[in-house]
Amino acid sequence: MDAMTPLTEDSDPLCLPPLDAAALLFAAPWRRFAVIGDSLSAGTGGPSPGYRHRGWSDRLADVLRAVRPDLEYLSTAEDGATTARTLDTQIGRALEFEPDLxxxxxGANDLLRREPDFAEIGQRLRRMYELASESDALLTTFTLGKAYVVPVFPDWSARVARCNDLTRGLAAEYGAVVVDMWDHPVNARDGLLSEDGIHFAASGQAVMAAEMVKSLSHVLARSTHV
Known part of the structure:
Protein backbone atom coordinates (compact mmCIF):
# COMPACT_ATOMS: atom_id res chain seq x y z
CA MET A 1 0.00 0.00 0.00
CA ASP A 2 1.22 3.51 -0.85
CA ALA A 3 2.46 5.34 2.26
CA MET A 4 0.08 8.19 1.46
CA THR A 5 -2.99 5.95 1.19
CA PRO A 6 -5.14 6.39 4.30
CA LEU A 7 -5.67 3.31 6.39
CA THR A 8 -9.10 1.77 6.71
CA GLU A 9 -10.35 -0.88 9.06
CA ASP A 10 -9.82 -3.49 6.33
CA SER A 11 -6.21 -2.44 5.61
CA ASP A 12 -5.06 -1.48 9.12
CA PRO A 13 -2.34 -3.96 10.18
CA LEU A 14 -3.15 -3.34 13.86
CA CYS A 15 -6.79 -4.37 13.43
CA LEU A 16 -8.33 -7.82 13.17
CA PRO A 17 -10.87 -8.78 10.51
CA PRO A 18 -14.07 -10.09 12.16
CA LEU A 19 -13.47 -13.68 11.07
CA ASP A 20 -9.89 -13.64 12.34
CA ALA A 21 -11.00 -12.19 15.67
CA ALA A 22 -13.69 -14.83 16.03
CA ALA A 23 -11.20 -17.57 15.18
CA LEU A 24 -8.89 -16.39 17.97
CA LEU A 25 -11.74 -16.64 20.47
CA PHE A 26 -13.50 -19.71 19.04
CA ALA A 27 -13.07 -21.55 22.37
CA ALA A 28 -14.15 -18.59 24.51
CA PRO A 29 -16.12 -19.82 27.54
CA TRP A 30 -17.46 -16.39 28.53
CA ARG A 31 -21.20 -15.87 28.36
CA ARG A 32 -21.67 -12.83 30.59
CA PHE A 33 -19.46 -9.83 29.78
CA ALA A 34 -19.64 -6.70 31.94
CA VAL A 35 -17.82 -3.35 31.70
CA ILE A 36 -17.59 -0.72 34.44
CA GLY A 37 -15.82 2.60 34.69
CA ASP A 38 -15.53 5.81 32.72
CA SER A 39 -15.69 6.95 29.10
CA LEU A 40 -12.51 5.02 28.29
CA SER A 41 -14.18 1.82 29.48
CA ALA A 42 -17.27 2.73 27.49
CA GLY A 43 -15.30 3.23 24.29
CA THR A 44 -16.42 6.83 23.85
CA GLY A 45 -14.89 8.51 20.81
CA GLY A 46 -15.49 10.24 17.52
CA PRO A 47 -15.59 8.83 13.98
CA SER A 48 -12.65 7.91 11.76
CA PRO A 49 -12.96 7.68 7.96
CA GLY A 50 -12.91 4.06 6.88
CA TYR A 51 -13.68 2.63 10.32
CA ARG A 52 -16.94 1.56 11.92
CA HIS A 53 -18.00 4.10 14.53
CA ARG A 54 -18.10 1.64 17.41
CA GLY A 55 -16.30 1.57 20.74
CA TRP A 56 -13.82 -1.14 21.74
CA SER A 57 -16.08 -2.78 24.35
CA ASP A 58 -19.03 -3.04 21.96
CA ARG A 59 -16.65 -4.43 19.34
CA LEU A 60 -15.38 -7.05 21.78
CA ALA A 61 -18.95 -8.00 22.63
CA ASP A 62 -19.61 -8.43 18.89
CA VAL A 63 -16.65 -10.81 18.59
CA LEU A 64 -17.75 -12.82 21.60
CA ARG A 65 -21.31 -13.05 20.24
CA ALA A 66 -19.92 -14.43 16.99
CA VAL A 67 -18.68 -17.48 18.91
CA ARG A 68 -21.19 -17.39 21.78
CA PRO A 69 -24.54 -16.20 20.34
CA ASP A 70 -26.07 -16.43 23.82
CA LEU A 71 -23.66 -13.82 25.24
CA GLU A 72 -25.18 -11.37 27.72
CA TYR A 73 -23.47 -7.97 27.79
CA LEU A 74 -23.77 -5.19 30.37
CA SER A 75 -21.95 -1.86 30.32
CA THR A 76 -22.50 0.57 33.18
CA ALA A 77 -19.55 2.76 32.15
CA GLU A 78 -20.30 6.47 32.00
CA ASP A 79 -18.49 9.61 30.92
CA GLY A 80 -16.74 11.40 33.77
CA ALA A 81 -16.94 8.53 36.25
CA THR A 82 -14.20 8.52 38.88
CA THR A 83 -13.08 5.50 40.88
CA ALA A 84 -15.30 6.72 43.73
CA ARG A 85 -18.38 6.93 41.52
CA THR A 86 -17.63 3.57 39.93
CA LEU A 87 -17.47 1.97 43.37
CA ASP A 88 -20.62 3.73 44.56
CA THR A 89 -22.88 3.24 41.56
CA GLN A 90 -21.52 0.63 39.16
CA ILE A 91 -19.66 -2.33 40.56
CA GLY A 92 -22.61 -3.55 42.62
CA ARG A 93 -24.82 -3.61 39.54
CA ALA A 94 -22.13 -5.38 37.56
CA LEU A 95 -21.65 -8.08 40.18
CA GLU A 96 -25.41 -8.66 40.41
CA PHE A 97 -25.19 -9.41 36.69
CA GLU A 98 -22.89 -12.35 37.63
CA PRO A 99 -20.31 -11.82 34.89
CA ASP A 100 -17.67 -14.34 33.93
CA LEU A 101 -15.69 -11.63 32.11
CA GLY A 107 -8.64 5.71 37.17
CA ALA A 108 -8.16 8.23 34.36
CA ASN A 109 -10.65 10.80 35.65
CA ASP A 110 -9.06 10.81 39.08
CA LEU A 111 -6.00 12.36 37.44
CA LEU A 112 -7.96 15.49 36.53
CA ARG A 113 -7.90 16.84 40.06
CA ARG A 114 -5.48 19.66 40.81
CA GLU A 115 -3.51 17.33 43.07
CA PRO A 116 -4.45 13.66 42.63
CA ASP A 117 -4.33 11.53 45.75
CA PHE A 118 -2.60 8.42 44.42
CA ALA A 119 -2.93 6.56 47.70
CA GLU A 120 -6.68 7.07 47.51
CA ILE A 121 -6.80 6.10 43.85
CA GLY A 122 -4.90 2.93 44.64
CA GLN A 123 -7.20 2.07 47.54
CA ARG A 124 -10.32 2.49 45.43
CA LEU A 125 -8.92 0.50 42.54
CA ARG A 126 -7.85 -2.23 44.96
CA ARG A 127 -11.35 -2.32 46.43
CA MET A 128 -12.74 -2.86 42.93
CA TYR A 129 -10.37 -5.75 42.38
CA GLU A 130 -11.23 -7.23 45.78
CA LEU A 131 -14.94 -7.11 45.04
CA ALA A 132 -14.52 -8.32 41.47
CA SER A 133 -12.33 -11.23 42.52
CA GLU A 134 -15.21 -12.60 44.57
CA SER A 135 -17.17 -13.15 41.35
CA ASP A 136 -14.73 -15.67 39.81
CA ALA A 137 -14.87 -13.62 36.61
CA LEU A 138 -11.80 -13.18 34.45
CA LEU A 139 -10.79 -9.54 34.94
CA THR A 140 -9.47 -7.22 32.23
CA THR A 141 -8.12 -3.68 32.24
CA PHE A 142 -5.78 -1.44 30.24
CA THR A 143 -3.22 1.26 30.83
CA LEU A 144 -3.44 4.77 29.45
CA GLY A 145 -1.55 5.50 26.25
CA LYS A 146 0.93 8.30 25.62
CA ALA A 147 -1.47 9.91 23.19
CA TYR A 148 -3.88 10.68 26.05
CA VAL A 149 -2.72 14.17 27.07
CA VAL A 150 -4.28 16.94 29.15
CA PRO A 151 -1.99 19.92 28.49
CA VAL A 152 -3.29 22.01 31.40
CA PHE A 153 -1.26 19.79 33.74
CA PRO A 154 2.50 20.13 33.11
CA ASP A 155 3.13 16.89 35.05
CA TRP A 156 0.56 14.94 33.07
CA SER A 157 2.95 12.26 31.79
CA ALA A 158 4.15 11.60 35.34
CA ARG A 159 0.55 11.32 36.53
CA VAL A 160 -0.29 8.81 33.81
CA ALA A 161 2.86 6.79 34.46
CA ARG A 162 2.04 6.55 38.16
CA CYS A 163 -1.56 5.54 37.51
CA ASN A 164 -0.39 2.96 34.96
CA ASP A 165 1.96 1.50 37.56
CA LEU A 166 -0.98 1.11 39.94
CA THR A 167 -2.98 -0.63 37.21
CA ARG A 168 -0.16 -3.01 36.29
CA GLY A 169 0.53 -3.88 39.91
CA LEU A 170 -3.09 -4.67 40.77
CA ALA A 171 -3.60 -6.60 37.54
CA ALA A 172 -0.58 -8.76 38.34
CA GLU A 173 -1.72 -9.31 41.92
CA TYR A 174 -5.25 -10.33 40.97
CA GLY A 175 -4.46 -12.21 37.79
CA ALA A 176 -6.20 -9.70 35.52
CA VAL A 177 -5.54 -9.42 31.81
CA VAL A 178 -3.91 -6.04 31.22
CA VAL A 179 -3.61 -4.51 27.76
CA ASP A 180 -0.68 -2.11 28.04
CA MET A 181 -1.30 0.83 25.72
CA TRP A 182 1.43 3.15 27.06
CA ASP A 183 4.03 2.28 24.42
CA HIS A 184 1.68 0.83 21.83
CA PRO A 185 2.62 1.95 18.28
CA VAL A 186 -0.89 3.30 17.69
CA ASN A 187 -0.02 6.26 19.94
CA ALA A 188 2.10 7.77 17.15
CA ARG A 189 -0.68 7.84 14.58
CA ASP A 190 -2.08 11.06 13.19
CA GLY A 191 -5.81 11.37 13.75
CA LEU A 192 -5.82 8.83 16.57
CA LEU A 193 -7.74 11.03 18.99
CA SER A 194 -11.25 12.42 18.73
CA GLU A 195 -11.85 16.14 18.45
CA ASP A 196 -11.78 16.45 22.24
CA GLY A 197 -8.12 15.41 22.21
CA ILE A 198 -8.74 12.79 24.90
CA HIS A 199 -10.59 9.77 23.56
CA PHE A 200 -9.49 7.38 20.84
CA ALA A 201 -11.43 7.94 17.64
CA ALA A 202 -12.94 4.91 15.90
CA SER A 203 -9.58 3.83 14.46
CA GLY A 204 -8.08 3.64 17.95
CA GLN A 205 -11.16 1.87 19.27
CA ALA A 206 -10.72 -0.78 16.58
CA VAL A 207 -7.08 -1.29 17.57
CA MET A 208 -7.99 -1.46 21.25
CA ALA A 209 -10.58 -4.13 20.53
CA ALA A 210 -8.02 -6.11 18.55
CA GLU A 211 -5.56 -5.95 21.44
CA MET A 212 -8.23 -7.18 23.84
CA VAL A 213 -9.05 -10.09 21.53
CA LYS A 214 -5.37 -11.02 21.23
CA SER A 215 -4.86 -10.86 25.00
CA LEU A 216 -7.90 -13.02 25.68
CA SER A 217 -6.72 -15.50 23.06
CA HIS A 218 -3.45 -15.82 25.01
CA VAL A 219 -5.49 -16.70 28.11
CA LEU A 220 -7.30 -19.39 26.15
CA ALA A 221 -4.05 -20.75 24.76
CA ARG A 222 -2.54 -21.02 28.26
CA SER A 223 -5.63 -22.77 29.60
CA THR A 224 -5.35 -25.50 26.98
CA HIS A 225 -1.83 -26.30 28.17
CA VAL A 226 -2.65 -26.58 31.87
Whole structure:
Protein backbone atom coordinates (compact mmCIF):
# COMPACT_ATOMS: atom_id res chain seq x y z
CA MET A 1 0.00 0.00 0.00
CA ASP A 2 1.22 3.51 -0.85
CA ALA A 3 2.46 5.34 2.26
CA MET A 4 0.08 8.19 1.46
CA THR A 5 -2.99 5.95 1.19
CA PRO A 6 -5.14 6.39 4.30
CA LEU A 7 -5.67 3.31 6.39
CA THR A 8 -9.10 1.77 6.71
CA GLU A 9 -10.35 -0.88 9.06
CA ASP A 10 -9.82 -3.49 6.33
CA SER A 11 -6.21 -2.44 5.61
CA ASP A 12 -5.06 -1.48 9.12
CA PRO A 13 -2.34 -3.96 10.18
CA LEU A 14 -3.15 -3.34 13.86
CA CYS A 15 -6.79 -4.37 13.43
CA LEU A 16 -8.33 -7.82 13.17
CA PRO A 17 -10.87 -8.78 10.51
CA PRO A 18 -14.07 -10.09 12.16
CA LEU A 19 -13.47 -13.68 11.07
CA ASP A 20 -9.89 -13.64 12.34
CA ALA A 21 -11.00 -12.19 15.67
CA ALA A 22 -13.69 -14.83 16.03
CA ALA A 23 -11.20 -17.57 15.18
CA LEU A 24 -8.89 -16.39 17.97
CA LEU A 25 -11.74 -16.64 20.47
CA PHE A 26 -13.50 -19.71 19.04
CA ALA A 27 -13.07 -21.55 22.37
CA ALA A 28 -14.15 -18.59 24.51
CA PRO A 29 -16.12 -19.82 27.54
CA TRP A 30 -17.46 -16.39 28.53
CA ARG A 31 -21.20 -15.87 28.36
CA ARG A 32 -21.67 -12.83 30.59
CA PHE A 33 -19.46 -9.83 29.78
CA ALA A 34 -19.64 -6.70 31.94
CA VAL A 35 -17.82 -3.35 31.70
CA ILE A 36 -17.59 -0.72 34.44
CA GLY A 37 -15.82 2.60 34.69
CA ASP A 38 -15.53 5.81 32.72
CA SER A 39 -15.69 6.95 29.10
CA LEU A 40 -12.51 5.02 28.29
CA SER A 41 -14.18 1.82 29.48
CA ALA A 42 -17.27 2.73 27.49
CA GLY A 43 -15.30 3.23 24.29
CA THR A 44 -16.42 6.83 23.85
CA GLY A 45 -14.89 8.51 20.81
CA GLY A 46 -15.49 10.24 17.52
CA PRO A 47 -15.59 8.83 13.98
CA SER A 48 -12.65 7.91 11.76
CA PRO A 49 -12.96 7.68 7.96
CA GLY A 50 -12.91 4.06 6.88
CA TYR A 51 -13.68 2.63 10.32
CA ARG A 52 -16.94 1.56 11.92
CA HIS A 53 -18.00 4.10 14.53
CA ARG A 54 -18.10 1.64 17.41
CA GLY A 55 -16.30 1.57 20.74
CA TRP A 56 -13.82 -1.14 21.74
CA SER A 57 -16.08 -2.78 24.35
CA ASP A 58 -19.03 -3.04 21.96
CA ARG A 59 -16.65 -4.43 19.34
CA LEU A 60 -15.38 -7.05 21.78
CA ALA A 61 -18.95 -8.00 22.63
CA ASP A 62 -19.61 -8.43 18.89
CA VAL A 63 -16.65 -10.81 18.59
CA LEU A 64 -17.75 -12.82 21.60
CA ARG A 65 -21.31 -13.05 20.24
CA ALA A 66 -19.92 -14.43 16.99
CA VAL A 67 -18.68 -17.48 18.91
CA ARG A 68 -21.19 -17.39 21.78
CA PRO A 69 -24.54 -16.20 20.34
CA ASP A 70 -26.07 -16.43 23.82
CA LEU A 71 -23.66 -13.82 25.24
CA GLU A 72 -25.18 -11.37 27.72
CA TYR A 73 -23.47 -7.97 27.79
CA LEU A 74 -23.77 -5.19 30.37
CA SER A 75 -21.95 -1.86 30.32
CA THR A 76 -22.50 0.57 33.18
CA ALA A 77 -19.55 2.76 32.15
CA GLU A 78 -20.30 6.47 32.00
CA ASP A 79 -18.49 9.61 30.92
CA GLY A 80 -16.74 11.40 33.77
CA ALA A 81 -16.94 8.53 36.25
CA THR A 82 -14.20 8.52 38.88
CA THR A 83 -13.08 5.50 40.88
CA ALA A 84 -15.30 6.72 43.73
CA ARG A 85 -18.38 6.93 41.52
CA THR A 86 -17.63 3.57 39.93
CA LEU A 87 -17.47 1.97 43.37
CA ASP A 88 -20.62 3.73 44.56
CA THR A 89 -22.88 3.24 41.56
CA GLN A 90 -21.52 0.63 39.16
CA ILE A 91 -19.66 -2.33 40.56
CA GLY A 92 -22.61 -3.55 42.62
CA ARG A 93 -24.82 -3.61 39.54
CA ALA A 94 -22.13 -5.38 37.56
CA LEU A 95 -21.65 -8.08 40.18
CA GLU A 96 -25.41 -8.66 40.41
CA PHE A 97 -25.19 -9.41 36.69
CA GLU A 98 -22.89 -12.35 37.63
CA PRO A 99 -20.31 -11.82 34.89
CA ASP A 100 -17.67 -14.34 33.93
CA LEU A 101 -15.69 -11.63 32.11
CA UNK A 102 -15.41 -8.20 33.77
CA UNK A 103 -13.54 -5.09 32.65
CA UNK A 104 -12.27 -2.68 35.31
CA UNK A 105 -11.23 0.99 34.82
CA UNK A 106 -7.78 2.50 35.28
CA GLY A 107 -8.64 5.71 37.17
CA ALA A 108 -8.16 8.23 34.36
CA ASN A 109 -10.65 10.80 35.65
CA ASP A 110 -9.06 10.81 39.08
CA LEU A 111 -6.00 12.36 37.44
CA LEU A 112 -7.96 15.49 36.53
CA ARG A 113 -7.90 16.84 40.06
CA ARG A 114 -5.48 19.66 40.81
CA GLU A 115 -3.51 17.33 43.07
CA PRO A 116 -4.45 13.66 42.63
CA ASP A 117 -4.33 11.53 45.75
CA PHE A 118 -2.60 8.42 44.42
CA ALA A 119 -2.93 6.56 47.70
CA GLU A 120 -6.68 7.07 47.51
CA ILE A 121 -6.80 6.10 43.85
CA GLY A 122 -4.90 2.93 44.64
CA GLN A 123 -7.20 2.07 47.54
CA ARG A 124 -10.32 2.49 45.43
CA LEU A 125 -8.92 0.50 42.54
CA ARG A 126 -7.85 -2.23 44.96
CA ARG A 127 -11.35 -2.32 46.43
CA MET A 128 -12.74 -2.86 42.93
CA TYR A 129 -10.37 -5.75 42.38
CA GLU A 130 -11.23 -7.23 45.78
CA LEU A 131 -14.94 -7.11 45.04
CA ALA A 132 -14.52 -8.32 41.47
CA SER A 133 -12.33 -11.23 42.52
CA GLU A 134 -15.21 -12.60 44.57
CA SER A 135 -17.17 -13.15 41.35
CA ASP A 136 -14.73 -15.67 39.81
CA ALA A 137 -14.87 -13.62 36.61
CA LEU A 138 -11.80 -13.18 34.45
CA LEU A 139 -10.79 -9.54 34.94
CA THR A 140 -9.47 -7.22 32.23
CA THR A 141 -8.12 -3.68 32.24
CA PHE A 142 -5.78 -1.44 30.24
CA THR A 143 -3.22 1.26 30.83
CA LEU A 144 -3.44 4.77 29.45
CA GLY A 145 -1.55 5.50 26.25
CA LYS A 146 0.93 8.30 25.62
CA ALA A 147 -1.47 9.91 23.19
CA TYR A 148 -3.88 10.68 26.05
CA VAL A 149 -2.72 14.17 27.07
CA VAL A 150 -4.28 16.94 29.15
CA PRO A 151 -1.99 19.92 28.49
CA VAL A 152 -3.29 22.01 31.40
CA PHE A 153 -1.26 19.79 33.74
CA PRO A 154 2.50 20.13 33.11
CA ASP A 155 3.13 16.89 35.05
CA TRP A 156 0.56 14.94 33.07
CA SER A 157 2.95 12.26 31.79
CA ALA A 158 4.15 11.60 35.34
CA ARG A 159 0.55 11.32 36.53
CA VAL A 160 -0.29 8.81 33.81
CA ALA A 161 2.86 6.79 34.46
CA ARG A 162 2.04 6.55 38.16
CA CYS A 163 -1.56 5.54 37.51
CA ASN A 164 -0.39 2.96 34.96
CA ASP A 165 1.96 1.50 37.56
CA LEU A 166 -0.98 1.11 39.94
CA THR A 167 -2.98 -0.63 37.21
CA ARG A 168 -0.16 -3.01 36.29
CA GLY A 169 0.53 -3.88 39.91
CA LEU A 170 -3.09 -4.67 40.77
CA ALA A 171 -3.60 -6.60 37.54
CA ALA A 172 -0.58 -8.76 38.34
CA GLU A 173 -1.72 -9.31 41.92
CA TYR A 174 -5.25 -10.33 40.97
CA GLY A 175 -4.46 -12.21 37.79
CA ALA A 176 -6.20 -9.70 35.52
CA VAL A 177 -5.54 -9.42 31.81
CA VAL A 178 -3.91 -6.04 31.22
CA VAL A 179 -3.61 -4.51 27.76
CA ASP A 180 -0.68 -2.11 28.04
CA MET A 181 -1.30 0.83 25.72
CA TRP A 182 1.43 3.15 27.06
CA ASP A 183 4.03 2.28 24.42
CA HIS A 184 1.68 0.83 21.83
CA PRO A 185 2.62 1.95 18.28
CA VAL A 186 -0.89 3.30 17.69
CA ASN A 187 -0.02 6.26 19.94
CA ALA A 188 2.10 7.77 17.15
CA ARG A 189 -0.68 7.84 14.58
CA ASP A 190 -2.08 11.06 13.19
CA GLY A 191 -5.81 11.37 13.75
CA LEU A 192 -5.82 8.83 16.57
CA LEU A 193 -7.74 11.03 18.99
CA SER A 194 -11.25 12.42 18.73
CA GLU A 195 -11.85 16.14 18.45
CA ASP A 196 -11.78 16.45 22.24
CA GLY A 197 -8.12 15.41 22.21
CA ILE A 198 -8.74 12.79 24.90
CA HIS A 199 -10.59 9.77 23.56
CA PHE A 200 -9.49 7.38 20.84
CA ALA A 201 -11.43 7.94 17.64
CA ALA A 202 -12.94 4.91 15.90
CA SER A 203 -9.58 3.83 14.46
CA GLY A 204 -8.08 3.64 17.95
CA GLN A 205 -11.16 1.87 19.27
CA ALA A 206 -10.72 -0.78 16.58
CA VAL A 207 -7.08 -1.29 17.57
CA MET A 208 -7.99 -1.46 21.25
CA ALA A 209 -10.58 -4.13 20.53
CA ALA A 210 -8.02 -6.11 18.55
CA GLU A 211 -5.56 -5.95 21.44
CA MET A 212 -8.23 -7.18 23.84
CA VAL A 213 -9.05 -10.09 21.53
CA LYS A 214 -5.37 -11.02 21.23
CA SER A 215 -4.86 -10.86 25.00
CA LEU A 216 -7.90 -13.02 25.68
CA SER A 217 -6.72 -15.50 23.06
CA HIS A 218 -3.45 -15.82 25.01
CA VAL A 219 -5.49 -16.70 28.11
CA LEU A 220 -7.30 -19.39 26.15
CA ALA A 221 -4.05 -20.75 24.76
CA ARG A 222 -2.54 -21.02 28.26
CA SER A 223 -5.63 -22.77 29.60
CA THR A 224 -5.35 -25.50 26.98
CA HIS A 225 -1.83 -26.30 28.17
CA VAL A 226 -2.65 -26.58 31.87
Missing amino acids: LHLPC
